Amino acid sequence: MNADNHVHGGNVYAWARERGGTLNGVLDYSANINPLGLPASVQTAIVQSVGQVIHYPDVEAALLKTAISSYYQVDATYITAGNGAVELLYVLAHSLRPKRVLIPVPAFCEYERAARAAGADVEYVYASPEHNFALDVKSLCDYLSRVDMVFIGNPSNPTGTLLPVSQLEQLLFAARQAKVMVVMDESFMDFIIDGGKYTCRPLLKQYDNLVILHSLTKFYAIPGLRLGFALAHPRLTARLHAAKDPWNVNSLAQAAGVAALADQEYQQKSRGIINCEKDALYEGLKALPGLKPFMPSVNYILIDTSLSGYSAACLRQRLAASGILIRDCSNYPGLSPYYMRVAVKLAEQNKMLLEHLEQVLR
Numbered sequence: 001m002n003a004d005n006h007v008h009g010g011n012v013y014a015w016a017r018e019r020g021g022t023l024n025g026v027l028d029y030s031a032n033i034n035p036l037g038l039p040a041s042v043q044t045a046i047v048q049s050v051g052q053v054i055h056y057p058d059v060e061a062a063l064l065k066t067a068i069s070s071y072y073q074v075d076a077t078y079i080t081a082g083n084g085a086v087e088l089l090y091v092l093a094h095s096l097r098p099k100r101v102l103i104p105v106p107a108f109c110e111y112e113r114a115a116r117a118a119g120a121d122v123e124y125v126y127a128s129p130e131h132n133f134a135l136d137v138k139s140l141c142d143y144l145s146r147v148d149m150v151f152i153g154n155p156s157n158p159t160g161t162l163l164p165v166s167q168l169e170q171l172l173f174a175a176r177q178a179k180v181m182v183v184m185d186e187s188f189m190d191f192i193i194d195g196g197k198y199t200c201r202p203l204l205k206q207y208d209n210l211v212i213l214h215s216l217t218k219f220y221a222i223p224g225l226r227l228g229f230a231l232a233h234p235r236l237t238a239r240l241h242a243a244k245d246p247w248n249v250n251s252l253a254q255a256a257g258v259a260a261l262a263d264q265e266y267q268q269k270s271r272g273i274i275n276c277e278k279d280a281l282y283e284g285l286k287a288l289p290g291l292k293p294f295m296p297s298v299n300y301i302l303i304d305t306s307l308s309g310y311s312a313a314c315l316r317q318r319l320a321a322s323g324i325l326i327r328d329c330s331n332y333p334g335l336s337p338y339y340m341r342v343a344v345k346l347a348e349q350n351k352m353l354l355e356h357l358e359q360v361l362r
């Protein structure tokens, strides 16, 4: 992939610019954001904190770190707060300066961009659609002698594959022997009902070659505000703090994070609805002519469109005319031009997506 021509989902502004600048009428399935939208508790916290913007934000992000520490059961000394998880990906790559990184693909493209920006070479391992893109940890371990950092999305974006902790620990163990840092991106873990089975957080004390990245922008619907964190051994955490802007997380985002993590009602409701809707949307997509959706674990679904004869770019263009945005996945290494991804939204919106897709495909 040419890292310069990366394309993300969620570019509603580009869609609006082409149509006279308004966002009215857009339904964005191209970014994987909680369809319940901004929690009321978070909105209140933001409004109540507006007066604080006359001061610099708390450099320690103390209240936010306390909230993260108690919600995710990690010592505060392991936490670095970030202006989104992606900021910390770049801080990490620039402070550790890996020479060669391993990325199982298809994968979120910022792993590669951050690694290359820090001067690293990139090696891919390809996961195959015949195996539902499942990662083979054993074969991954064979590459460890050639690299000094490996990136794993768990759950992975765009495929939604999930690995249990037992398998990931095998990788962490082999990586530690080989002196390889493992960057585990758990940015979508909050969407998973039994996320405790999959998170590597309990392994942080044992493995100082583990960094966990976690976004709060997807689950709490605040991608425009930006908030995330990294978890790592205190030695590495100190390096990340030394390498980042001291005021990287603004006051509104800090207050939003504290309110979000306290909002159990929103958390439970979100997981309940999304879990139910993802299965319904999967069934609906499977029933459409020529589409092969992959079984989702999380709030997005990867779809092979090849049997329909329509490339993802073509479907994207046709749906965009009606204000429906989907993710054309053709720029993911390891995917053909016949892969697209859609976010799971509320029942009514998912129905609308299925109706529009059906009109194009029939």
Ligand SMILES: Cc1ncc(COP(=O)(O)O)c(C=O)c1O
Residues within 6 Å of the ligand: 083, 084, 085, 086, 087, 108, 153, 156, 157, 185, 187, 214, 215, 216, 217, 218, 223, 226, 227, 228
């Ligand atoms: C796997 C993955 N990690 C991280 C991010 C970005 O998170 P943030 O908005 O917190 O920077 C994304 C965004 O699409 C993602 O897909």
